[in-house]
Amino acid sequence: MANSITAAPAVLAEGVLSTLKNKLPVLSGISTVFSTRPGTAGMSIQVPLIGVSTASSFGASGYLTGDDATVTSSTISLGHYKVSSRFTPSNLREYGSQFFVNNFVNTASIALAQKVMDLINAQVTAANYSVSSTTGTNLTYAELVTVQNTLDDAKAPSPRYSVLKSSYIADLRQDTQIVGNNVLGAQIIRDGDLGIIAGARVYQFANLATNSENLAGWVAGPDAIAFATALPETDIPGWEVANAIDADTGLGVQVIMGQEQSGYLNVTCTLLAGCSVGRASSLVRLKTA
Amino acid sequence: MTIEEQLNDALAASVTLAVERDDLRATVEKLTVGAADELTAIKAEVSAKDARNAELTAAVDGLAADNVTLKALVAELQAGKVSASKEAAKIAASVGVSPVQISPADAEKASPEAVDHVAAFLALPVGSVERSAYFKAHKTVIVQGIF
Numbered sequence: 427m428a429n430s431i432t433a434a435p436a437v438l439a440e441g442v443l444s445t446l447k448n449k450l451p452v453l454s455g456i457s458t459v460f461s462t463r464p465g466t467a468g469m470s471i472q473v474p475l476i477g478v479s480t481a482s483s484f485g486a487s488g489y490l491t492g493d494d495a496t497v498t499s500s501t502i503s504l505g506h507y508k509v510s511s512r513f514t515p516s517n518l519r520e521y522g523s524q525f526f527v528n529n530f531v532n533t534a535s536i537a538l539a540q541k542v543m544d545l546i547n548a549q550v551t552a553a554n555y556s557v558s559s560t561t562g563t564n565l566t567y568a569e570l571v572t573v574q575n576t577l578d579d580a581k582a583p584s585p586r587y588s589v590l591k592s593s594y595i596a597d598l599r600q601d602t603q604i605v606g607n608n609v610l611g612a613q614i615i616r617d618g619d620l621g622i623i624a625g626a627r628v629y630q631f632a633n634l635a636t637n638s639e640n641l642a643g644w645v646a647g648p649d650a651i652a653f654a655t656a657l658p659e660t661d662i663p664g665w666e667v668a669n670a671i672d673a674d675t676g677l678g679v680q681v682i683m684g685q686e687q688s689g690y691l692n693v694t695c696t697l698l699a700g701c702s703v704g705r706a707s708s709l710v711r712l713k714t715a
Numbered sequence: 716m717t718i719e720e721q722l723n724d725a726l727a728a729s730v731t732l733a734v735e736r737d738d739l740r741a742t743v744e745k746l747t748v749g750a751a752d753e754l755t756a757i758k759a760e761v762s763a764k765d766a767r768n769a770e771l772t773a774a775v776d777g778l779a780a781d782n783v784t785l786k787a788l789v790a791e792l793q794a795g796k797v798s799a800s801k802e803a804a805k806i807a808a809s810v811g812v813s814p815v816q817i818s819p820a821d822a823e824k825a826s827p828e829a830v831d832h833v834a835a836f837l838a839l840p841v842g843s844v845e846r847s848a849y850f851k852a853h854k855t856v857i858v859q860g861i862f
Contacts, residue, residue: 433833434861440850527858671842
């Protein structure tokens with residue numbers, strides 16, 4: 427049995443990744459590049475934006491013309507983010523590996539998920555996305571349909587998504603036009619999952635920042651925001667380093683672990699991540715005032 | 716007894732005998748007819764049995780022929796049969812694996828407790844579906860095995 431602590435970073439990284447992936451379903455709706463290339467803070471990654479193309483008439487130039495003018499890219503400068511926990515050797519002996527892993531996996535995945543959502547949230551400002559809808563204290567289905575129409579007019583591509591603060595989610599769960607629907611209503615009453623409303627998959631963000639602009643949520647197409655991650659290049663003598671990479675998306679995290687001079691066992695989960703504005707007209711901000 | 720009386724008795728006896736004769740004749744005729752009918756029925760039954768017998772004989776002959784064919788087929792298959800271990804050795808040789816003396820399938824299977832799940836997990840390539848799936852399937856044991 428390889429009961430060496432050198433195996434711990436790989437196990438922790440895999441645990442953090444599987445939990446983190448479940449906490450960030452919104453990433454499936456936006457333009458992303460998850461690179462496994464090692465890098466450092468400031469590393470640039472170009473993210474192609476998911477857009478729409480138009481077919482043109484075949485002419486004298488044959489096929490040598492581009493019809494994908496709407497497919498552009500956004501360059502992102504990555505930041506380096508980390509979550510560190512310190513355990514004493516007696517902690518480990520007393521509580522065992524199960525406590526050690528569960529404690530760290532939950533702490534790290536929650537913190538990293540929050541950081542990723544904060545990065546995305548910070549982009550949603552009037553300076554970056556000028557179109558907004560003042561939906562007030564409470565959000566209704568009719569207001570989401572109006573926003574849907576705005577995005578339709580702007581030719582924002584699908585699949586779209588909406589990120590809403592918790593009270594807006596609660597408003598939709600009580601909206602009689604939604605819960606009164608025979609098909610949608612029963613499911614929402616049972617498990618509270620709103621699914622897709624007015625053409626956009628609904629995600630809740632409990633810690634949504636207002637950005638000092640009364641921001642309460644947003645509805646967007648996949649080309650509105652570009653997001654990228656990469657794995658840090660870590661080489662600390664005597665410390666164990668392990669990566670975990672999701673086979674489906676390429677999202678990766680790194681866990682490093684080593685004994686500090688003080689005797690503490692330092693366990694750190696880290697990743698490079700960044701976010702930037704994509705196609706500005708593909709996002710509508712929802713404001714309380 | 717007078718001659719007349721004796722004649723009357725003889726006549727009476729003659730009549731009685733004639734009646735008995737007629738009864739006997741009728742009985743004999745009746746028996747003859749019944750026997751003929753019975754004989755006809757028996758003949759028909761024998762005839763039907765003969766037909767069935769011929770039918771079964773033909774079927775048995777057919778089965779015997781099939782039996783011969785199947786025996787020939789079995790002999791042919793046995794002649795071309797390759798044992799599973801020989802075939803496994805051939806496959807192993809074709810992919811460059813050194814043949815082993817004892818087939819792993821024949822060896823005593825390792826108990827679940829003896830499997831080093833941590834080592835098995837670490838051996839899988841980072842970023843592979845198999846690694847994630849193995850972690851999910853054996854998470855508790857892997858976590859317990861790290862120290």
